[in-house]
Amino acid sequence: MLKKKKIIALAEKDFEKAWKLSKKTLKEPHHDLQYPRLYYRYGKSHPLYDTIFKLREAYLKLGFDEVVNPVFINEDEVYKQFGPEAPAILDRCFYLAGLPRPDIGIEKDKIKKIKNLKSDADIGKLKEVFREYKLGNIAGDDLVYEISNALDVDDETALRILEIFPEIKKLKPQVSDVTLRSHMTASWFVTLSKIHDKYRLPIKLFSIDRCFRREQREDESHLMTYFSASCVFVDEEVSIDVGKAVAEGILRYFGFSNFKFIPDEKRSKYYIPDTQTEVYAYHPKIKKWIEVATFGLYSPIALAKYNIDKEVMNLGIGVERLAMVLENEKDVRKLVYPQFYGEWKISDRELASMLKIDLYPVTEEGRKLMKKIIEGWKRYKDEPSPCEFKIFSGKFLNKKIVVKAIEPEKNTKLLGPAIENQVYVYDGNIVGVPKKGVKSPLAEKAKKNGINTNISYMDSLAAKVSYKIEELVVSGGDYLKLRTAIARSLSDVNLKLDKVAMKYITKKNKEIDVRGPIFATIECKVKE
Numbered sequence: 382m383l384k385k386k387k388i389i390a391l392a393e394k395d396f397e398k399a400w401k402l403s404k405k406t407l408k409e410p411h412h413d414l415q416y417p418r419l420y421y422r423y424g425k426s427h428p429l430y431d432t433i434f435k436l437r438e439a440y441l442k443l444g445f446d447e448v449v450n451p452v453f454i455n456e457d458e459v460y461k462q463f464g465p466e467a468p469a470i471l472d473r474c475f476y477l478a479g480l481p482r483p484d485i486g487i488e489k490d491k492i493k494k495i496k497n498l499k500s501d502a503d504i505g506k507l508k509e510v511f512r513e514y515k516l517g518n519i520a521g522d523d524l525v526y527e528i529s530n531a532l533d534v535d536d537e538t539a540l541r542i543l544e545i546f547p548e549i550k551k552l553k554p555q556v557s558d559v560t561l562r563s564h565m566t567a568s569w570f571v572t573l574s575k576i577h578d579k580y581r582l583p584i585k586l587f588s589i590d591r592c593f594r595r596e597q598r599e600d601e602s603h604l605m606t607y608f609s610a611s612c613v614f615v616d617e618e619v620s621i622d623v624g625k626a627v628a629e630g631i632l633r634y635f636g637f638s639n640f641k642f643i644p645d646e647k648r649s650k651y652y653i654p655d656t657q658t659e660v661y662a663y664h665p666k667i668k669k670w671i672e673v674a675t676f677g678l679y680s681p682i683a684l685a686k687y688n689i690d691k692e693v694m695n696l697g698i699g700v701e702r703l704a705m706v707l708e709n710e711k712d713v714r715k716l717v718y719p720q721f722y723g724e725w726k727i728s729d730r731e732l733a734s735m736l737k738i739d740l741y742p743v744t745e746e747g748r749k750l751m752k753k754i755i756e757g758w759k760r761y762k763d764e765p766s767p768c769e770f771k772i773f774s775g776k777f778l779n780k781k782i783v784v785k786a787i788e789p790e791k792n793t794k795l796l797g798p799a800i801e802n803q804v805y806v807y808d809g810n811i812v813g814v815p816k817k818g819v820k821s822p823l824a825e826k827a828k829k830n831g832i833n834t835n836i837s838y839m840d841s842l843a844a845k846v847s848y849k850i851e852e853l854v855v856s857g858g859d860y861l862k863l864r865t866a867i868a869r870s871l872s873d874v875n876l877k878l879d880k881v882a883m884k885y886i887t888k889k890n891k892e893i894d895v896r897g898p899i900f901a902t903i904e905c906k907v908k909e
Contacts, residue, residue, distance in 0.1 A: 429608070429717055432704040433589050436610045439634035440587040443627065445612055450568030450588045453477065456558045461686045462570055462651045473595050475561040478554035480521070485511040485546055494545050499534050506531040507542075561593040565611035565697060566651055570679075574687035577615060582691070584615035589700065601712040608700035619692040621656055624676035627696050628660045632673060635707065637662035645675060652677035652695075664706065671706050674698045727885050729832045733806040735879035736834060739872070742847040746777055750784070751847035754903065757786055758839055762796040770795070772903075778854045781908035788902060799868060799897025802838045804876065807831030809886060811878070813838065813868070813895035823894065838874045838899060845875040846903045854907060864902040868895050 437447065459474070460467040487495075487504060495502050510527045513519045519527050529539035543549060562568055565588060577584065589610045596603045614623050629640055641661040648657055657677035661670045676696035684693060701713050714722040742748045750773060757772035764770070766788035773784040788795045802813040807827035814824045846863055853861045868874050874895055878886075886893060 428708050429700065429704050432700055432707060433608060433610070435634065436589055436631070436698065436700065436703075437587075439631045440589075440610075440612060442634070443585075443630045445585040445587040448572060448586050448588050450562070450565060450572055450590060452562050452568075452590070453559050454562050454567045454571070456560055458567055458571060459560070462567065462683050464650060466650050470563070471560065474563045475593050475595050476556050477559045477561065478556045480552045481555050482515045482517060483548045483552065484515060485548060487511075491545050495542055498538055498541055499532055502532045502534075502542075562591075563594050564592055565590070565609040566649075566679075566695060569611070569613050569693075569695060570651075570683065570687050570689075573613065573615065573684075573689055573693065577689045577691055582616050583619075584691075585612070586615075587612035599714065601714060604701065604713055604717060610698040610700050610703075612696050614694040614696075615691045617691060619678060619694045621658065621678065621694075623694045624658060624678075624696055625660075627694070628674050628676060631696075631698065632660070632662045635703070636666065637664050637671075637673070639663040641670065645677075649677070651680055651683045653680050673703055673706065725885065725888070727809070727882065729806045729808065732809065732811070732882050732885070733832045733834045735882035736804065736806070736811065736836070736871075737877055738836065738841045738844050739875050739877040740845045740848040742844060742851055744778065744851060747847045747851045750777065750850065751843045754784070754786075754843040754846055755839055758796060758800065758843070758901070761786060762794065762800060764795045766790055766793045766795060768795050778851065780854050782850070782854065783906050783908065784850065785904045786902070787904055788900065790900075793900070797866075797898035797900035799899050800837075800839050800842075800901055802895070802897055804834045804836045804838075804874075804895065805831040806834065809889050809891040811871070811886070811891075811893045811895070813874075813897055815897070821894070823892065836876070838868065838895075838897070841875040842899070842901055850905050853905060859907040861905040862902070865899045868897050868899050871895060874899075 441447070456467075456471055456474075456476075459470055463470050487508060492504055495504070495507070507528065510519065510524075510531050513527075514521075514524055525536055525539045525543060528534075528542055529536050532539065532542070534542070568588070572586070573584075587610070589608060591606050592609050593606050594603075596605050599605060612627065614627065625640070625642055628642075632640070639662070643659045643661060644655065645657040645659045648654065657675065659672055660674035660676065662673050663670050674696060676694060679693040679695055681692075684691070701717060705711070705713060705716050708716060710716045712722065715724075742751050753773045757770060761768070761770045767790065769785055769787045771783065772786050773782070775781070786795060798818075799813065799815065801816040803816070805812050805814050805824075805827035807823070807830060810823060810827065812821075812824050812827040812831070814828045819825050819828055842865055849861060849863060852858075865873060871878055871893060876895070878893075885891075
């Protein structure tokens with residue numbers, strides 16, 4: 382177990398070393414485990430939630446306690462906080478709506494239709510179900526189930542009975558006076574009204590959660606739902622310097638240095654005039670001043686409406702804004718929803734993991750034979766032809782077999798020069814790279830900067846030969862001859878690429894170039 386943990390940790394940093402260590406750990410690793418198809422890969426996290434995680438750590442290290450603030454805010458709360466400005470604020474809020482519970486009458490014509498579906502239907506029980514539904518004692522998604530039980534029918538029949546009542550099908554949502562939180566401040570007033578006199582001062586709380594805003598449209602800088610990383614600092618006396626200190630403490634955790642505090646011209650009504658402040662931070666990697674936070678002191682007038690007799694500093698950070706800076710992304714839609722707006726990108730390492738040997742020996746003896754074939758090919762590959770070499774002779778799956786590597790043609794070698802080609806992935810291309818004498822510019826770049834899959838043509842073809850010999854012996858055959866002359870495609874070298882990878886390579890106009898002369902011939906005879 383300790384070795385496996387080491388491999389897992391190492392694989393995240395150096396796949397080459399992890400592969401070598403895995404070969405030592407596993408006596409006979411299955412071909413699906415060959416580099417880079419290591420199953421020691423962590424899932425990929427979303428940058429937005431990475432930022433949230435770090436923000437939580439930063440707040441906790443500064444001594445703030447985490448709370449969950451209410452998401453549903455009655456419009457009366459908005460009027461308390463904003464006064465005359467409330468209608469303008471509510472214009473950007475989503476209101477909650479729900480379907481009403483109608484009075485459902487069961488007239489004679491409806492009773493007749495019900496009796497056609499269930500002759501002995503107890504109409505009294507059905508009325509009771511509808512009455513309980515109207516009172517809210519039965520949930521809407523349980524209505525079919527309750528009708529089914531009351532009338533002793535299956536769900537399909539219960540659904541057909543329900544369709545007899547058009548007043549249910551024609552229900553239209555009715556809007557309530559409850560909104561979805563459009564900014565975290567709306568929740569802080571509600572939360573603080575319940576706890577401000579129950580905790581020792583200073584009270585330091587933070588909440589990182591979704592807010593919802595009814596934007597006219599979503600674009601590169603606006604979404605209808607976003608995350609706010611907000612905090613409050615409550616004490617008998619709170620100065621604006623507290624906001625500056627908290628902002629610096631949080632943002633230094635992300636590598637920001639040097640800060641500017643500029644009065645915010647927006648001047649929200651729930652802040653004391655001239656305390657609302659924008660925070661600009663300088664990030665040394667990006668080398669820019671970035672607006673990343675806003676803070677201010679809550680107005681005593683707004684606080685008094687909640688019977689809060691303390692002073693409160695509130696600071697808010699737009700998580701998406703911060704994540705965009707950290708990821709150097711200019712479009713919030715691409716950051717948050719890459720599956721819809723982002724460019725389709727598969728890394729070379731991911732592509733390499735989607736390439737594997739196709740036919741591979743199933744049995745232990747087959748895998749040992751594969752090694753014998755590789756050893757024989759390596760030993761005799763440069764022998765002049767015509768030539769013939771015995772690779773294996775002996776018992777194989779309870780049969781006597783003889784395996785030979787042959788080359789009948791004159792004035793050549795046992796194997797072609799491409800037999801030792803290694804498969805690399807570079808910039809979305811899959812390339813067969815010669816061991817020596819690399820001539821193709823793409824192959825040169827792949828060998829220098831690409832991902833080596835550690836799959837050679839020799840390995841993959843030996844796997845295919847061994848697999849076919851297994852088939853021969855099991856099926857009762859007595860002779861097999863396999864020859865691979867020129868490689869033109871992945872299948873020629875017994876390689877298989879995942880459909881997703883193939884689609885990606887085609888869409889991006891990348892190449893699969895595994896061409897090369899192999900001229901490998903294996904002959905197998907089964908003896909009685």
